Amino acid sequence: MPDGRGPRRAQEIFTATLELLTELGYDGLTVEGVAARSGVNKTTLYRWWPSKDALLGAALLDARIFELSIPDTGSLRGDLESLLRQVNRLLTGAKTGAIASAALxxxxxxPELATVLGAFFGDRLSQELPIFDRARARGELPDGTDPRLLMDLLGGALWMRALIRQEAPKPAFVREIVDVVLRGAAVA
Structure with a gap:
């Protein structure tokens, strides 16, 4: 857990939670199942997470399988394409795609899970902000450009293609959506 608090076997608990989510879907995921899979007492789980949603939220927030490395290619275009290729791999990966789909x-x-996912995406955006700060410093983005809006447009296109349409976005698609969004963000 980010603040160092939590049960000693938090990673095993989170792994069990995400495995069961993938295998059984949200409705099949239970705190009892996580306890059995992780070898941790159910009362320990409830001491730290009062509900299944709280447990799943913690697993998503702390899951190492969703970590992204924030690129620094020297250009906004290169950074965004690199970042989106990573997101695309997460959305289309057998394990990570199933987790993302089930959680969403x-x-x-x-509502409790939606709040946790909002925090998850807020955390991701805070990690991505240096990309936009560097781009503004290089003159690639005008002041006042909303990074959240740009990431919503870029990420939304990937999510729509991968999760809603059930199509694996090809590398050319990543370039296309970055082109479209950057043209729209350019100084007129």
Whole structure:
């Protein structure tokens, strides 16, 4: 856990949570199942996470399989293409794609989980901000450009293609959406 607090076997718990989510879907995921899979007492899980949504949220926030490396290629275009290729791999990977799909589907009807996913994406955006700061310093983006809007447009296109349309975005698609978004963000 980021602050160092949590049960000693947090990673095993989070791994079990995400494995069960992938195997059984959100409805099949239970705290009891996570306890059995991770070898941790159910009362320990409830001590740290009062609900299945809280446990799943913690697993998503701390899951190392969703880590991204923030690129520094020397250009905004290169950074965005590199970042989106990583996101594309996460969305289309057998394990990570299944987790993302199950979690997003469940979040539509689970306010607590939706709040956690909002924090997850907020954390990702905070990690990506240096890309936009460097681009502004190089004169590639005008002041006042909203990084959140740009990432929503870029990421949304990938999510739509991969999760809604069930198509694996090809590398050319990453270049195309970066081109379209950067043309729209350019100084008129």
């Amino acid at each position: 589907s469940a979040a539509l009807h689970r």
